[in-house]
Amino acid sequence: MMRQGLTVSALALALSACQAGHDFQPPKADAQVDWLPTQGEQAVSHPQASPIKERWWEVFNDPLLSSLIDRATAASLDLKIATTRLEQSRSARQVVAGDQLPSVSAGLGYQRARNSGEGLNDPSGNSGKSAFNLWDGGLDAFWEIDLWGRVKREVEAADATVAVAENDRRGVLLSVQAETARDYLQLRGVQDTLAVTRENIDVSRNSLALSKVRLNSGVATDLDVAEASAQVATVEARIPLLEQRQAQLVNALSLLLAQQPRTLQTELLHATERAPLPEAIPVGLPSELARRRPDIRQAEARMHLAAASVGVAEGDFYPRIVLSGNVGFQSLQLADFGSWGSRNFGIGPQLSLPIFEGGRLRGMLHLRQAQEQEAALNYQKTVLRAWQEIDDSMSLYKASQLQQHKLENAVQQNRIALGTAREQYKAGAVDFVSVLTVQRALLASQEQFVDSSTAQTLALVGLYRSLGGGF
Known part of the structure; x- marks a missing residue:
């Protein structure tokens, strides 16, 4: 009886040693990099190593933005397509798993x-x-x-395919959320630029009126009036392209919400004041990155799929x-x-x-092994790219804030300079060219200030996207 038990144990051990393929071991995505920027001048709003909220876009404190993202998540056609692909992969897995049962x-x-x-x-x-x-x-x-585990490896590969589809859907969801935020924040930036441009049109028209008054008084020339008129026309020429860009962004948001063009026009054409960003921006922990970014999780799932496919190819020899x-x-x-x-x-x-297959089985095994190596290299590349995107986004967020602070001071000083130049022009102390020079400098600094403000918010969206959102 004991001899029979030993024989059964030896047979089980021999069969387990002949299992096709190898068990997949998830890779470690650790990287020795600085998670938070520490060098140079510190910005007012700075990243903080704390948990990210699932609804990360609420950091902008904009109810309309939150509403748009919720509607885009519910209506996005790209997300619905990704969901159907996930359902297909789950059904395919069910088909493969059926081979384990009689x-x-x-x-x-x-x-x-x-x-x-x-x-x-x-x-x-x-x-x-x-x-x-x-x-x-x-x-x-x-x-x-399934003595050799070939069918088991097929089911394992199907499970990995489901994981690929799941993280593909997560990536699409994150893209929809981020693109909605980007288009909305760019729209607000364009609207701010429109407001600055219209303000400068009023300033230019006032300068034109002043030049005409001085011309009628005999203390100005036709040249002053012509230069003032040209300045008005130059600033007015900016409006059509800005309005076209505004319409384009409204249509982009409509598409993200699966709506017809101009559907959101009434809702979005009224500019709202931006709320200040909080001082501390939660960005999570480095150890959570591989669990949160969909592309890293997808790359890991592809490694798992490749490893299981090697086991299937080996099982064909048994x-x-x-x-x-x-x-x-x-x-x-x-x-x-x-x-x-x-x-x-x-x-x-x-x-x-199988006795003779003309090299087909061995060729398939070599193919699967090469695909496994490629999947491992792609995983390494994906992780490195993730760290680069995060570091670039953090640097851009900090730089845009510092630039905005400097430009805010430049705008204030240019406003003072324009008022002084106009008073001196009235008094005849300077010519109209000085007024135009300061006015153009004011417009340029105002537009740069708006651009830096928009870049700051877009950099924050890019940062959360590079971090994998709030999953």
Whole structure:
């Protein structure tokens, strides 16, 4: 009895040693990099190593932005397409997993037939001289015994394919959220630029009116009036392109919400004041990055898929053992169908072993092994790219804030300079060229200030996108 137990244990050990492929070990995505910027001048709003909220866009404190992202998440066609792909992969996994269980089918048939008198035996006993009835029915079963783990690896590969599709959907969701935020914040930036431009149109028209008054008083020339008129036209020429860009961004948001062009025009054409960003911006922890970024998770799933596919290719070298059987009834007369004498059955194993495949199996194994190496390299590249995107986004966020602070001071000083230049022009101390020079400098600094403010918010969106959002 003990010898029999030892024999069974040895057989189980031998079979486990012949398992196809190797068990997948998730890689470590650790990187020795500075998570938070520490060098140089510090900005007012700065990243902080604390948990990221799932609704990360609420850091902008803009209810309309939150509403747009919620609606885009519910209506996005790209997200719905990714969801259907995920459902397809889950259904495919269910198909593959079915190979682990026996396949049982039932059948029932009737046939009116006549056999050849010169061929095979005629079951009717009439040597092919007359037709006969044949009633046939029963159950058939089929089951492949997965001794080497080939079917197990196929299911494992299907699970990895589902993980790829899941993280593809997560990536699409993050893209929809980030693109909605980007388009909305760019729209607000364009609207701020429009407000600055219209303000400068008023300033230019006031300068033109002043030049005409001085011309009528005999203390200015036609040149002053012409230069003032040209300045008005130059600033007014900025409006059409800004309005076109505004319409383009409204349409982009409409598309993200699966709406017709201009659907959101009434809702979005009224500019709102931006709320200040909080001093501390939560950006999570470095150890959480690989669990949060969809592309890293997807790259890991592709590694898992490649490793499992190697196991499937190795399993094709081993014998396949299939248990099959059937039980049923067969009779020439309906009255006899189902009787004890009409019973039939068959059961037994079938074994198949590849002997010569012309190198096909070995070529497939080498292909899967090369694909596994490629997946590992792609994973490494994805992680490095993630760290680069995060570092670039943090640097851009900090730089845009510092630039905005300097430009705010430049705008204030240019306003003072313009007022002084206009007073001096009224007094005849300077010519109109000085007024135009200061006015152009004010417009340029105002536009740069708006651009830096927009760049700051876009950099924050890019930062959260590079961090994988709030998953």
